[in-house]
Amino acid sequence: QVQLQESGPGLVKPSETLSLTCTVSGGSVSGYYWSWIRQSPGKGLEWIGYIYYSGSTSYNPSLKSRVIMSVDTSNNQFSLKLRSVTAADTAVYYCARDHSGSYPMDVWGQGTTVTVSS
Amino acid sequence: DIQMTQSPSSLSASVGDRVTITCRASQTISGSVSTYLNWYQQKPGKAPKLLIYDVSTLQSGVPSRFSGSGSGTDFTLTISSLQPEDFATYYCQQSRSTPYTFGQGTRLEIK
Numbered sequence: 274q275v276q277l278q279e280s281g282p283g284l285v286k287p288s289e290t291l292s293l294t295c296t297v298s299g300g301s302v303s304g305y306y307w308s309w310i311r312q313s314p315g316k317g318l319e320w321i322g323y324i325y326y327s328g329s330t331s332y333n334p335s336l337k338s339r340v341i342m343s344v345d346t347s348n349n350q351f352s353l354k355l356r357s358v359t360a361a362d363t364a365v366y367y368c369a370r371d372h373s374g375s376y377p378m379d380v381w382g383q384g385t386t387v388t389v390s391s
Numbered sequence: 392d393i394q395m396t397q398s399p400s401s402l403s404a405s406v407g408d409r410v411t412i413t414c415r416a417s418q419t420i421s422g423s424v425s426t427y428l429n430w431y432q433q434k435p436g437k438a439p440k441l442l443i444y445d446v447s448t449l450q451s452g453v454p455s456r457f458s459g460s461g462s463g464t465d466f467t468l469t470i471s472s473l474q475p476e477d478f479a480t481y482y483c484q485q486s487r488s489t490p491y492t493f494g495q496g497t498r499l500e501i502k
Binding site: 308317318319320322323331333334335367369374376377378379381382383384 | 392422427429437438439440441444450482484486487488489490491492493494495496
């Protein structure tokens, strides 16, 4: 079955860019939407945005100015970049398979903890 | 954004109890073909797991003691007879429109 695995630095300095990749195994990125969600003690679960395999995106307005998502169909991966991070961006970041409303986020990665600190 | 409000925030119950968690949306989350209300279960250190979608459809593999109901803006998740593995945190989520939003969670604890 489809499995997702997040990867990237666990520690990012304030004002720098957080970069994460989600690798899809047991299936293809093609044909699906792919979401990023984060979870921090202060804000609960927050949807960051999604990217369609074709490259079209939808971002949460609260983060839109700082977020870029991309997809690499040849490597079956998709990525998140969040620039100008602060301590408020410290969270567990999850990637998930999405269906843009027709069906919910049904497959999730295990999550990766990112701490923003100097 | 559509705000999702769950109650209670925490709940203590015993194995075998019937429990109900409620979720209210700040506006309707019904669409032309469905009502986009989903429930997730999360255990400590794990990712959320999809339990129910479209208000009342059980995800494959989810035990039938879980059920969902509701319409418009008010929804419930019911566990008919709590099992030890059900003690977790439960979240409702709307996928009617972006940004998707989640309730703040209901922590279900052993009494």
